[in-house]
Amino acid sequence: MKFWRLTNRIYRTVVVGSGGGFSPRKEVVVGSFRWHYSTLPAQRYTKRIPWNAPLIELSNRIRHIRDPSASVIPILDQWIQEVEYIHEDQLLLLIKNLRFRKRYAHALEISTWMTAKRHFLPTSPDVAIRLSLISKVHGIEAAENYFDKIPQHLKSHYVYGTLLNCYASVKSVEKTESVMQRMKDLGHAQTSLPYNVMLSLYYQTGNTEKLDYLMQDMEQNGINYDKHTYKILISAYAAVSDVDGLQKILRRMESDSTVVLDWATYAAAADGCRKIGLLDKTFEMLRITEGLITAHGRGAAYDSLIRLYAAAGRRDEVLRVWELYKRRVYNRKYVGVIATLLKLDDLENAERVFEEWESRNLWYDIIVPNFLIGAYSRKGLLDKAEALINRAISNGGKPNSYTWYYLAMGYVQSNQTSKAVESMKKAMLVCDPSWKSNDKILASCLDYFREEGDTSKLEDFFKSLGNHIVTSLGTEGRML
Numbered sequence: 001m002k003f004w005r006l007t008n009r010i011y012r013t014v015v016v017g018s019g020g021g022f023s024p025r026k027e028v029v030v031g032s033f034r035w036h037y038s039t040l041p042a043q044r045y046t047k048r049i050p051w052n053a054p055l056i057e058l059s060n061r062i063r064h065i066r067d068p069s070a071s072v073i074p075i076l077d078q079w080i081q082e083v084e085y086i087h088e089d090q091l092l093l094l095i096k097n098l099r100f101r102k103r104y105a106h107a108l109e110i111s112t113w114m115t116a117k118r119h120f121l122p123t124s125p126d127v128a129i130r131l132s133l134i135s136k137v138h139g140i141e142a143a144e145n146y147f148d149k150i151p152q153h154l155k156s157h158y159v160y161g162t163l164l165n166c167y168a169s170v171k172s173v174e175k176t177e178s179v180m181q182r183m184k185d186l187g188h189a190q191t192s193l194p195y196n197v198m199l200s201l202y203y204q205t206g207n208t209e210k211l212d213y214l215m216q217d218m219e220q221n222g223i224n225y226d227k228h229t230y231k232i233l234i235s236a237y238a239a240v241s242d243v244d245g246l247q248k249i250l251r252r253m254e255s256d257s258t259v260v261l262d263w264a265t266y267a268a269a270a271d272g273c274r275k276i277g278l279l280d281k282t283f284e285m286l287r288i289t290e291g292l293i294t295a296h297g298r299g300a301a302y303d304s305l306i307r308l309y310a311a312a313g314r315r316d317e318v319l320r321v322w323e324l325y326k327r328r329v330y331n332r333k334y335v336g337v338i339a340t341l342l343k344l345d346d347l348e349n350a351e352r353v354f355e356e357w358e359s360r361n362l363w364y365d366i367i368v369p370n371f372l373i374g375a376y377s378r379k380g381l382l383d384k385a386e387a388l389i390n391r392a393i394s395n396g397g398k399p400n401s402y403t404w405y406y407l408a409m410g411y412v413q414s415n416q417t418s419k420a421v422e423s424m425k426k427a428m429l430v431c432d433p434s435w436k437s438n439d440k441i442l443a444s445c446l447d448y449f450r451e452e453g454d455t456s457k458l459e460d461f462f463k464s465l466g467n468h469i470v471t472s473l474g475t476e477g478r479m480l
Contacts, residue, residue: 058076058079059094062075062094062098062106068106076110088114088118092126104133108134108137111133122154124156124158127158127159128161129162131162135166135169140170143166156188157190163179164179164183168197171201173205173207176198176201180198189221195223195229196229196232199211199233202214203232203235203236203239208236208239224258224259225252225259227259227260227261227265230256230265230268230269231268234249234250234272237249238276239275241276243276246272247278250269263290263294263297263301264300264301264304267304271311273285274312283314286308302321303333305321306325306336306340307340310340315349318337322337331357331368334356334357335371338350338357338368342371342375347375350371350372354368364395364396366392369389369403370403370406373385373406374402377407377409377411389403399430401428405423405424408427408441412441412444417448420448
């Protein structure tokens with residue numbers, strides 16, 4: 001069909017804010033595309049801005065506000081004075097981005113500003129989003145008060161579903177059940193989504209005896225399971241070691257032709273089987289998981305496989321999956337597999353993977369060798385730990401507080417306290433404000449200074465610690 005053949009054309013007049021007043025405008029909607037034109041003289045709209053420009057610039061200004069208690073309203077007001085107009089959809093997208101970044105207070109401010117100052121009429125989904133934001137920012141009671149004031153014609157399944165989620169998030173079983181019943185009475189519980197909320201709530205609150213009743217209710221009302229339903233039920237049965245219940249839901253999942261299951265569902269099934277000791281079924285589910293991996297979400301899938309095989313003690317499978325996965329990976333992926341191998345006490349293969357990383361990376365991230373430095377120190381292989389630190393420095397790496405802390409830990413364990421003191425001093429020089437010292441290491445350092453009898457060195461050491469002393473240090477931490 002040609003682009004200009006507007007078979008689904010819809011015309012409507014909308015009222016939007018522009019500067020201090022309102023301007024009637026026509027909107028043409030074709031699929032996901034929209035065009036606007038004014039019914040007023042053209043000179044009012046001579047300033048044209050690309051679709052992305054306002055959103056990007058405004059988003060950048062808001063992003064620079066680091067304090068969550070600082071208001072974004074002055075930025076919004078100033079922006080309108082500068083550009084005169086911003087589309088409602090752009091503001092909704094900005095709210096979505098802020099919610100993704102958990103900046104709920106700022107997202108709520110924009111939502112309120114849209115109706116209070118720009119006079120955009122909210123839709124039912126808009127009201128549902130604001131209800132969720134109010135719950136996160138001001139608490140469940142404020143959300144209840146807002147819900148009571150919502151006009152009846154806007155209380156759709158979106159809004160009731162959001163209220164259901166609000167109560168479930170604070171583990172209020174009785175109120176969540178009440179909203180669920182209201183949704184059923186109004187015909188708003190026609191999909192698996194609200195049922196999944198209830199299943200998850202019962203699982204998280206230990207009300208597993210109610211799961212069967214809810215599953216029967218779904219069947220009686222013709223509500224099909226989806227992949228989330230299966231994942232919740234698998235986790236719930238595994239949590240209470242219900243082997244029969246887990247096997248029953250696995251049989252149903254594998255024979256269900258109404259739902260397309262992805263790798264994540266089978267990974268959850270593998271984890272559930274592992275937790276209750278069904279190892280043969282665990283490996284069967286993991287093989288299916290691997291077969292369902294696609295280009296989209298490939299990294300998360302291989303991460304899960306490595307983690308699950310490691311939890312099952314299958315070092316050979318961890319290495320096999322890593323060989324498939326390592327072609328395009330970043331530093332944090334190497335960190336993950338090195339940490340996994342060290343948990344399996346496979347130092348040899350951890351070293352091999354580290355050498356692969358070292359040969360492939362131009363930028364030397366100290367976080368990667370830190371895992372090996374920590375392992376060497378715990379095992380008393382201090383020569384290797386020292387050599388790796390020197391190697392990292394020669395390759396452009398910059399040791400951080402954890403580098404020196406791990407080394408200090410090894411020195412304390414091998415009774416080389418004087419070297420531990422020097423390592424802790426180096427840690428203090430490069431640590432960030434939130435870093436805290438280990439009380440056992442500090443106690444050993446203090447004992448060393450007592451034996452030395454050098455009060456000035458002890459005072460200098462405490463000054464270097466600053467605010468990094470842990471609260472559990474006890475009387476030694478207050479001896480000055």
